[in-house]
Amino acid sequence: MNTNTNNIYRDVTMDNISEKNVGETVRIAGWIENIRDHGGVSFIDLRDMYGVMQVVMRDTSLLEGLNKEDCISVEGPIEHRDEETYNPKIPTGTIELEAKSVDILGKVYKQLPFEIMTSKETREDVRLKYRYLDLRNAKVKDNMIFRSKVISYLREKMVEMGFLEIQTPILCASSPEGARDYIVPSRKFKGKFYALPQAPQQYKQLLMVSGFDKYFQIAPCFRDEDARADRSPGEFYQLDFEMSFATQEDVFRVGEKVLADTFNKFAPEGYEVTQAPFPIISYKQAMLEFGSDKPDLRNPLRIIDLTDFFQRCTFKPFHGKTVRAIKVHADMSKGFHEKLLKFAQSIGMGGLGYLEVMEDKSYKGPIDKFIPDDMKEEIRETAGLEVGDTIFFIADNEKNAALYAGQIRTALGERLDLIEKNSFKFCYINDFPMYEYDKETKKMEFTHNPFSMPQGGLEALETMDPEEILAYQYDIVCNGVELSSGAVRNHDMKIMVKAFEIAGYTEEDLKEKFGALYNAFQFGAPPHAGMAPGVDRMIMLLRDEENIREVIPFPMNGNAQDLMCGAPGEVTEQQLREVHIKVRQ
Template identity: 85%
Template sequence: MNISNIYRNRLLNDISEGDVGNKLKIAGWVENIRDHGGVSFIDLRDMHGVMQVVMRDTSLLEGISKEDCISVEGVIELRDQETYNPKIPTGTIEMEAHSVNLLGKVYKQLPFEVMTSKETREDLRLKYRYLDLRNKKVKDNIIFRSEVISFLRQKMTDMGFLEIQTPILCASSPEGARDYIVPSRKYKGKFYALPQAPQQYKQLLMVSGFDRYFQIAPCFRDEDARADRSPGEFYQLDFEMSFATQEDVFRAGEEVLTDTFKKFAPEGYSVTEAPYPVISYKQSMLEFGTDKPDLRNPLRIVDVTEFFQGCTFKPFHAKTVRAIKVHAEMSKGFHEKLLQFATSIGMGGLGYLEVNEDMTYKGPIDKFIPDNMKKDIAEIAGLEPGDTIFFIADKEERAAVLAGQIRTELGLRLDICEKNSYRFCFVNDFPMYEYDTEEKKINFTHNPFSMPQGGLEALNSKDALDILAYQYDIVCNGVELSSGAVRNHNLDVMVRAFEIAGYTEEDLQVKFGALYQAFQFGAPPHAGMAPGVDRMIMLLRNEENIREVIPFPMNGNAQDLMCGAPAEISEKQLREVHIKIR
């Protein structure tokens, strides 16, 4: 990079042995100071690298402390061979300082050591995030983030998508999470909302005649934090396609994600090749106990409910029973530890059978299985000598979830999950509706703008809870990267779909007026999805917490500890937007 001004004329990573003998000016922060009596050394750090600076005139070090921002002028020289530092690119050279200019002074004690900031408690790191970001590992995550986003933009453009920015101030709409609302100064008692996603706008772009849209979209949702979810705001690669089917979106999603993960995955990692496996929601809940299946885990869940209705084991009667077969060496006490885990997640127990060499069984449930049925369980579960099969029984929905947790725990405890890999799949055929036990009514399961499978006929003739939607997720290593859908572009279908969920046509006109009107003017069929950028980068960097890949994240309680948000505002500001605090 070409730079030259009063502070520096070279970046540290641009200096090499070819510069030995040259007089240069460099600038950055003092990472370390070593005083050897008669000669002093500092490690100077800029955004791009680290350089050792030797001060044979030790008076140059006077008034300099760690993390001061300085500019140094001097001559590049070779280090003595025994002092080479192979850990840094400039490890064979150093600068002999002739002059030092203090640009930014550290006035008080640092709250933590920058070089070890990742070992500091999180609240302190977030309060002084600008210092935390000086740490090489933290800074490299943000540089990596920039590179990934730049690649995504170029890739989408190459695929024929047009980048268009949609509004940040918009109307509130029910999309599944709480809105952040913004009071209007000009219109008393009325509010804007920050977009949970650019959902309506991107559909309106399709009605406008833009075939392929995308943006790196900021989304705002007032929801609680998780390890893979940042509270408040997040970014997604939002894209939509006109005259497109579910399969068209799958192909586009596979192309951009496969290419991105192949380019940025750590060395030695493998990435699922397109086409990705497609798993229905029903199949996913049965075989994996979750709608976010981790395909690195080879274990699968089987349904043995019907089998156990013919047995004499009363705890399994009138319950859904799921089983997981494992072929692995189990250490002494393994069953007891797994039982402890099972009880910790709310299970009453964890039955199991071990398969002997002669295909007989041993275990606490064996005596409850009639001899003439023992061959049946072997066929249902595909049992072989040396296998162990675990049983989970509960109400259907809970049995699925518990079996999924046991499957995950077995994968971890037995260390049988595939290493160094990114395993993608689509999960599709989600239910269109669900019954809300609190509100005692039928609600949309996910996105209300999805096309129901079977269209208007299905809405009119089928039980609402049996209707599937053209909705789909992309899952990678057990993390939901993206949700998407074929959109409902037909006004008659839209009116009926919302009617089932308790909305009148008048509600539609008020809450979704733009879409309601637009769909009366020749809307094309369209579909899309929105992979989460933060989650992609979290996976690619092997970080366990999403806040590690966000420049200025909120904490788990949705607070900006650095700038003090949320904060009280003045009475004058409240009056201007017609708000009184109760």
């Protein structure tokens, strides 16, 4: 047995005790999970990080003063349990320790706010306030152990592929692009502020200029944005990497290698994982076929475009609109159609037209009478309709038609139970637009990362309509969740100045706001590219958790508060004076 004779609290952890230790006297330590007093004999279940051991107390005086979750050390011989009391649910289920002495190491002085074994059923605000107790729950604790193993494996894979781990600064300059910064006032420089990094974007690019060929880190990122089920407010971690002399395809190979290997290793048994190379879908194709740039490929339904057909059809409500359609083969009751219509109206649609293909290949549905007989065969061929199919129609402006169709596709997939089970479906989305026109500001704005290389380089920027220019930008999506975004970077000073000019920045703005990159790129910058898969989201998917907070050790709540430590909190007047801050009432 692997014992520690120098430790006064325990000789061994629960995972190192088995039937071969029967007859040996050992000391173990942990927390009391359960107490069962049977009169002349008492039992406790003692839990440490590694397992649970039943402790029998034939001297019942040893039980005096003990309560659930007391932290104790117990010494005594290991013995076989009676066969009828075996517990097959735990590795130590055939043995027990007979207590000869008990030392209380940490006493419980207050009433527990919840039962540890059922903490996941407790209200989230209570769980987060007492997170150190919640983490004692086996399932919650196992998520954190799992998280540690995944991160260790990611590091191992990146080093294996020749990447160098380098830490970038936490205190940096505020960036005008992206989400809202967390800002930190300077004591030494009155009225000036640091920012916490939204991502190590500029630093990792500067590392490439420095001559480091392949960089990575498990990077903490800070963004002052609202929480979602798949997004933690405040801070998150990503596997950030960058490569010099690299194309989009080089980054794709690294991204799919590390993610496919990680998901193959850690996915639950029986899960199917997309193997490299991952499918590559353009942004334009994704918005057409899936109505989303984060498509869930487990859903077999695809969206088709019937705009041209309906411009020639006599159904006037669809004239002048983009028309998308979704075909599904399933039995649907009148009640199903009514519920789906209510859903469509709840997301902003005026209605939801449909046609059902009957046994004689005729149609049934609210818009059947508006389709001329001579066009009914055309829609059958165009949409590939067969007996038993139902086709739904979504009509609006191009942007809304795509978004509504995507939501109807998801609703149909979920309500008809079409989503493939036990699988992780990966894909790349690429060819994002470089710019979009903002109607409110009345100017062109970057749609994605402003430091991306435009496809076609300087010539495209000088000769093309900005809204037609595509960028070397890409995302990795898994099961409808965006795991990563990345880009081939714009490392050419002339192209960068022109790209920012289109978005309303002067060269002086560029010098002022992105001075480090602006200067560095004048000293021989190599072509470089990278991406940053989100670690928290990865683990959330692998653990099949619906909320990202379940895989973060000490998460904030959905309102960006640390209920356990009381952040954000007030500071003293002296602290404010030191950083030259006055709080407005």
